[in-house]
Amino acid sequence: MIHTYIRSDKNFETAYEQLKFISLYANKKGIVVDEEFIDQKSQNKRLDERDEVASYFKHGAGGTLLVYDTWVLSTNMEDAVQMFSCLLKNSYEVHFVKQSVIITRESDVMLVLGLIDELRQTLQDNSKKSIGRPKGSRSSSKFDQYHNEILSLIKSNKTVSEIARVLHVSRSSLKDYIESRELKNFASGYTVHETPVNAEEMVINKITCPQTTK
Numbered sequence: 001m002i003h004t005y006i007r008s009d010k011n012f013e014t015a016y017e018q019l020k021f022i023s024l025y026a027n028k029k030g031i032v033v034d035e036e037f038i039d040q041k042s043q044n045k046r047l048d049e050r051d052e053v054a055s056y057f058k059h060g061a062g063g064t065l066l067v068y069d070t071w072v073l074s075t076n077m078e079d080a081v082q083m084f085s086c087l088l089k090n091s092y093e094v095h096f097v098k099q100s101v102i103i104t105r106e107s108d109v110m111l112v113l114g115l116i117d118e119l120r121q122t123l124q125d126n127s128k129k130s131i132g133r134p135k136g137s138r139s140s141s142k143f144d145q146y147h148n149e150i151l152s153l154i155k156s157n158k159t160v161s162e163i164a165r166v167l168h169v170s171r172s173s174l175k176d177y178i179e180s181r182e183l184k185n186f187a188s189g190y191t192v193h194e195t196p197v198n199a200e201e202m203v204i205n206k207i208t209c210p211q212t213t214k
Contacts, residue, residue, distance in 0.1 A: 001034045001035065001060055001063040001064070002031060002032065002033050002034050002035075002063060002064045002066070003033070003034065003035045003036070003037065003056075003060045003063055003064065003065050003066070004019075004022055004033050004035070004036045004037065004065070004066045004067070005037050005039065005053075005056070005057075005065060005066075005067050005072060005073075006018045006019055006022070006036070006037065006038045006039065006067075006068070006072065007038075007039040007042060007043070007072045007073075008038075008039070008040055008043055009043055009044075009071065009072075009075060010043065011075075011126055012069075012071055013068065013069075014182070015038055015040075015181070015182075016181075016182040016185050017068075018068040018069075018072065019038075020185075021068055021097050021098065022066050022067075022068060022097050024097075025066065025095070025097040025100070026066065031064075031066070033066065035060070036148075036151075037053075037056050037148070038147055038148055038151065039052070039053060040144040040147050041144065044075075046076060046079060047074060047076070047079040047082060047083065057086070057087065057090070057092075058090070060092070061090035061091060061092070062090065062091045062092070063092065063093075064092070064093045064094075064095065065087065065092050065093070065094045065095065066095045066097060067094065067095070067096060067097065068096075068097050068098055069096060069097070069098040069099070070096060070115050070116070070118060070119040070122075071119055071122060071123075075119075075123060077116075077119070077120060077123065080116065080119055081116060084103075084112060084115075084116065088103070088104070088105050088112075089105075091104075091105060092104075096115060099115065099118075099199060099202070099203050100199040101115070101199050101200050101203055103115070108200070108204075110204045110207075111200050111203060111204060113207065114200075114203040114204040114205075114206060114207050115203060117206070117207045117208065118203065118206055121206070121208060141177055141180075143169070143173075143174065143177040146167055147181070149167070150163060150167075150174075150177075150178065150183060151183055153166065154178070154183055154184060160174055160175050160178060
């Protein structure tokens with residue numbers, strides 16, 4: 001089984017941007033995705049609070065997982081290390097789309113460490129920035145619980161009115177939600193993705209070591 005995991009985080013790329021690049025990557029590689037999980041609930045939550053995520057990864061053990069970047073797994077370093085460890089322990093083949101690299105249990109340990117260190121650097125850089133309301137930041141919505149169902153219905157060419165009737169909700173409120181989450185864009189297809197030459201080496205070369213003072 002081939003799975004995708006997309007997680008919203010106000011400090012990073014939107015769910016739509018993640019899906020766009022995953023679609024580019026999958027089309028280029030000839031990968032057909034079987035299941036898609038868009039996680040709207042786990043922002044800023046620790047791994048032990050993300051039961052739905054743990055269950056999703058558990059039932060896909062032995063399969064292939066496509067994620068946009070390392071931060072999608074977690075923006076907590078402790079949880080990120082645990083996620084990497086558990087995915088590899090459960091024989092996942094994990095594709096990191098932004099870096100265009102794949103990790104498995106047989107991967108070079110330096111590649112795995114490179115991805116983890118890249119996340120460390122990203123979080124460190126972000127902590128130094130003073131920002132207001134970041135791009136992509138959105139408040140929670142009562143429709144978040146229906147997110148995947150709404151997306152599936154849109155992909156089935158259902159109109160907003162038809163979806164509203166299925167969910168027994170207000171059409172106008174649903175329309176606002178669909179537009180704010182850019183859900184109609186999720187159904188768009190993309191066909192081009194360039195894979196960098198020596199992508200694994202590029203990740204490894206980004207590892208930084210502490211500077212000495214002497």
